[in-house]
Amino acid sequence: MKKIQAILLSLASLTVVSTLFISCFRFKSDYLASLPNFDWTQLNNGGDGTSYAYSYDGSQNTVGDVNSVELNEVNPDNISKFLDYSKVNTGYQYYKSIQKQAVTGVPLSKNYSFNGNKYSDYGIDYNSRTFMYKNSILDWTPNDDIDAKYLQPTVEEISKAVKVANYGEYHQDKNINFNLLSDPTIQHRSYVSNGVGAYNVYEKSILNWQSIDSYVNWGGSWFEGMVEIPNVGLTEQAHKNGKPIYGTIFMSGYNGLTRDMLRDFIKRDSSGNYLIVDKLIEMADYYGFEGYFINNESNGGKPNGSVLDYNVLFEICRQFNEKVAASKNKHTQKLELVYYNSYATLAKNSTGEYKNNETYQASKTGAVNSDGTRNPVKITLDFGSTTESNDLFLREHANYNGKSNYISTIVDVDYRNQMPGSFDYRTLTYPLSKDQEHEIDETRPYLYSSFTDFAGGEYTKYAQAIHESSKELQSRIKSSDLSEQVKSYLYLQQINNLFQNIMYSGTNGHIGDDKGLEAQTLYTLQNAKYNLDYILLDPRIKDKYDAAKYADKETSEMYQKAKSLIYEPNAAKNGYKNSYGISSLVVPTTVIQDEDGANEKLNFSTNFSTGNGVNLYNVDIEGNQHSSNVDGNYYPWTNTRLADILPTYQWNIYEGNTSNYGTADINNTVQQVGVDKLSGYYDYNNVYKKGNSISLGGGFDKDGAVVNGVWTPGKTYNWEIMGTNLATNNHMVSFVYKTNTSEENDPDVSLIVGKSPQGAGALGEEKLDTNVSEIKTTKTVEKNGWTRITADLSEVSGVSTTNRISKIGLAIKPKNADFKISVGEMTVDKVLENKSTESALLTNAASEYVIKRSEADLQKYNIRFKWDVDDADKVKYYEIYYYNPDKKIWVNVGETTNNLYFLKELIANSSNKLRIGILPYNQDDIAEKLFTFNVNV
């Protein structure tokens, strides 16, 4: 007995003592401190992919000859080896984002998870916090998130864009809308991109905003964050082009979403208001985008409510729409939701009930107006939905009448090879006629349907295919020689650009009377691994990597099939049969319009920048060009904040007889130029300003350089560049161009203007344009070797609100057969003669964080910094410079439109200072002063 008592007492004592002992310990994590340095040279881990950072080999300043103004000395608020998340907050971060951001401090693009982060994402794997979250979306405020300010667009207002005056181009239909739903980056993850750009030219640039009615920044996942905020550069680009851009709320039970992950999505206050609604509105307002695409696949094929009851979601949508409708805030008033659920359809079954009640219920979540009517809701139907299936719904719901952009069907261009340039989109937008043709049904005009292109990987897959498979290309990319890396990536970028344009223009590079293929036919071109076939087949890609290796492919069945279906020439049009692009169907829009006033001066200019380049150029008002291309060095960059308005009719090139030029006959005798001879390209090696020009050439080589085209001397080539909608002619237009011919062979270049009745051209009518004519121009050769050609549109007579200027472009009359012409700038009403704007004054440099890392006996510094500007409107953009202490020169290391920036892997001078310079360009492209400051590290 006593033994038992003794044992029990001993156990009790032991419990108390051991508990006391164990409780003395505290959890501790050194995860963030233990993270390795981030390798920016690796593209596939979210790095830039090049070795540009601190590898500048030149011996001269890239800043040029400007005066400098010394600002205050900066003492950073924080200096540490890693970003201490207990001191600063960057909102929700995917764990890979943390691994990148913790050791660099880089501000990353945003996804938000409803519940927030698990502590283990930050390496705090305490069992006490296993079920605990931080950074719930409901806790987010921009003031607490030090990344948020980096991701705010500087172009908040959406420019006014209208349909071009002549929207009767072949099958173009003003009732058809196209919404692009696309990943913003090549690598599809938010941790890849940031608010400050990258040291690489290779990225997914969006090049055809003229044919895009809205852009859905597709992305998000249960692990990366369900709410994806649009890429800030794309937001700016969309707004410049007059288009709304939407974030994504991605909820998919098919891909891992579970009920517990929606805790803070469905949280309500005591009045029944869903808290997420206010937060979504706040985010859209702060980040300046226009709403959300809701991908509701929450239940993943399981019964409703398994993960999320759709009635809960619809209540959230309804509250969102009602708050937006009742808001006094101008931006909030514009917010929209676009709804999609799996198997979404508005078709009825034989008993008269809607086949998918979920979709139908979604249509009733719009705000109710004071007159009792309900606003329609934008709905995207499932893949393959036909216009006929919506017929009864549209007849029964008057609030959808005339809202052609509200019901969309969807197509996945990534699904089958060459869908981008051959798929007949009319099969999605028009009902089948009695003749089994997809044609307009005039009796049911409301059946015209918009379509959404689920272009997740789409055109980038071709570049990815060659990137992954070519040993030759890979060895160049892995070279320690930056120029080899840059040229290789430029080649990939050109492939990206080419296949993206094919998606809009078709494989033949023209919009016209094309006929594409139905999906079933394209399905026979089965597998993604045959993407290389198209690289081999396309004549615009002049040099093929690993040509010998891939020569065998030319005998393959798939190669031959792709050739016969897609790339067999069509004799009538010098193009390829079965070519069809989105722009063949959608009327393009333009921001060159004067609908707001007859005497309005547009002050429009574009350098056709795609927001990237291999060097950064500028030309001041006196014609002096300066660039980062000193000593032949490269500065590879991507920052879509700097992107411009791109050509409307990108590569519509016609050739005709000179004798007919300037007469009405021109329209009857010209024909399209075969892309094997001449086509349009973004030219990154021949630049006037920013990172590229547009060139007419014959293709591009292994270095991504545009090669000369094949011209026919004596003919006139009409290059229709920009669509317009001008009701008045009191505008001045200029282009800046350059050719690579000898002086005696320099072609005659003149300016052409298309004039047409507003909305000219009936659908299906085959004609090129109305009344394209040459007008009187003046030419000035600038110091930099480029030529400015200027014309006064008042030369064009008969311009009125009913008869408008619809196109502006160039006519080129070659004297030899082998050259290329580049256009570096277009302006409308831009004052070019005098310095007309002031330069900005910068003050108060500051740094909120410096991350200090050791690497191979070197201390490298990553710095977040900002400055004040007296008037942000004075600044077109900033270039950022770093004073290299070893070479004692200023080196170009960044560019932005925002007054804050991040630089990586800098080395301090012997006094432990980083020396940074900011060069603001004013609206006349003049950079008068380099504002410099030292940062004590």
Added chain:
Amino acid sequence: MQLTQRFKKVNQQVFNKENLNFNNFSSFLVLIFKQNFRNIRTYIFCLFIPIVLFAFCVYIWNLFYADYYLTPPLIIAFSMCGYIFSSIYISIQVYELKIQNFFSRIKVLGISKITIILSYYILSLILSFLVFLIAILGLFVFAKIRNASSLLTITNLKWFVWIEVIMAYGFIIFASLLLFLTFSMVIKKRAYAYLLIFTYGIYALVFSEIILIPEITNISTVLVVLSFFSFFKYCTWVIFILSSYMNFDYWGFTQLFVKNYNNVFVSFWSVWVPISIMLLLSLTFLTLLLAKMRFSDKY
């Protein structure tokens, strides 16, 4: 009562064996084991009902309220409901034996108070841990088969926490038995004794945050205050703190407030407060019990 009669019957069987030494702890233990484990009511009241209650709690909180996770402290708390049932069951049994002068008879044979208390403690220990084991293992197997991640959270507990929890639970069972045995010994009239035992038992179940999770108790200040009158609340919180790792990192309290941990009332931040209170009260009960423990109902 049938229970008493059955007990008598077992007693007679044991007493009639001449070779048994009743001044012996193990013999008394065997006696009450036979008395209980041959009785179907023991299984119903001390095993079946607590396990059903556990399953009900898991179902309700996982499906209708929590929606998200059932965290380990909550699961452990549900699985601990068995000790209250076994304490009630034993205290009723002891009361019946007391009024039948059973203890007076065995006192003659030299069975001490301590022997009686320890023997019943071991019985309660076995019954309570059986519930605990069946509940935890059953839930684990069920969650594995159904791949229910929200129920597999129990894997968050490290081995040393299991040892802590098991040892603490062992003590809690002892403390609980002391309390209810005190009721049995102190109260004279059967009706009052039964009323007190059952009333406090139910009160303990409801207000000790064993089956009502802390988030529910937090809804009302009244509920919070009432909970402090339950001795078992302190026991529960010892388990809560140990199994949520609050003794290592105070943020462990978020495991007790899954849905919302902002602006909640946390009863104890340190494990030593409820342990101290529990020890103090247990000592009081033990003292009271030993003082008031009579071997007959004739005071």
